[in-house]
Amino acid sequence: MRTLLDLVLPSACAGCGAAGVGWCADCAAVLTHGPVRVQPRTEPGVPCWALTKYAGPGRRAVLSAKEHGRRDLAEPLGMALSTALALLRAEGRPLVLIPAPSRSVAARRRGGDPMVRTTHAAARWLPDCRVVPMLRVWWGVRDSVGLTAAQRRHNLRGRIVVARSRCGGAMIPENAEVVLVDDVLTTGATASESVRVLAGIGVPVCAVVVTCAA
Numbered sequence: 147m148r149t150l151l152d153l154v155l156p157s158a159c160a161g162c163g164a165a166g167v168g169w170c171a172d173c174a175a176v177l178t179h180g181p182v183r184v185q186p187r188t189e190p191g192v193p194c195w196a197l198t199k200y201a202g203p204g205r206r207a208v209l210s211a212k213e214h215g216r217r218d219l220a221e222p223l224g225m226a227l228s229t230a231l232a233l234l235r236a237e238g239r240p241l242v243l244i245p246a247p248s249r250s251v252a253a254r255r256r257g258g259d260p261m262v263r264t265t266h267a268a269a270r271w272l273p274d275c276r277v278v279p280m281l282r283v284w285w286g287v288r289d290s291v292g293l294t295a296a297q298r299r300h301n302l303r304g305r306i307v308v309a310r311s312r313c314g315g316a317m318i319p320e321n322a323e324v325v326l327v328d329d330v331l332t333t334g335a336t337a338s339e340s341v342r343v344l345a346g347i348g349v350p351v352c353a354v355v356v357t358c359a360a
């Protein structure tokens with residue numbers, strides 16, 4: 147019974163390990179100090195913002211959501227993301243959030259794409275906002291861990307595509323602000339390639355907002 151309950155209510159904070167809550171107030175505060183402007187090595191050509199550094203509670207939360215199946219973190223991470231987006235967005239324009247793609251095999255193995263879940267959670271807190279998960283990565287992309295910035299760019303070049311079944315063109319209002327969102331920004335290769343691909347189909351991204359920047 148204890149194990150079943152643990153699945154429903156995680157008994158430790160994913161950020162600091164504090165007992166009793168899945169995500170504590172102190173760790174939540176770390177994600178709402180920002181957003182801070184960041185400059186990845188591979189510049190996507192639009193402003194990049196991060197809620198926090200890729201360290202401490204932010205890093206642990208992202209890894210828990212991604213690698214350890216902590217689905218409950220989508221809500222607090224989404225809420226933190228929405229706080230930043232509310233500050234950054236232009237007034238009076240619809241907001242469209244496009245999650246950066248993760249390799250689908252990896253996402254399936256983890257039981258769904260955690261960033262898509264977090265983005266939906268964020269959108270629920272934002273008026274006139276929709277999520278359009280229209281980007282995919284082709285098979286065969288190597289895991290980017292341990293690659294240099296140049297290798298990552300090469301690895302992704304031409305591999306990020308607009309998933310036809312989810313083609314979001316019709317779902318993006320003409321005056322919308324389009325923001326690419328992701329959990330981690332490291333070299334900027336994924337963000338840059340995503341922005342490039344979207345520009346190629348006439349979807350201009352105006353900013354990249356991530357949970358953590360390395």
Ligand SMILES: [Zn+2]
Binds near residue numbers: 170
């Ligand atoms: Zn905590």
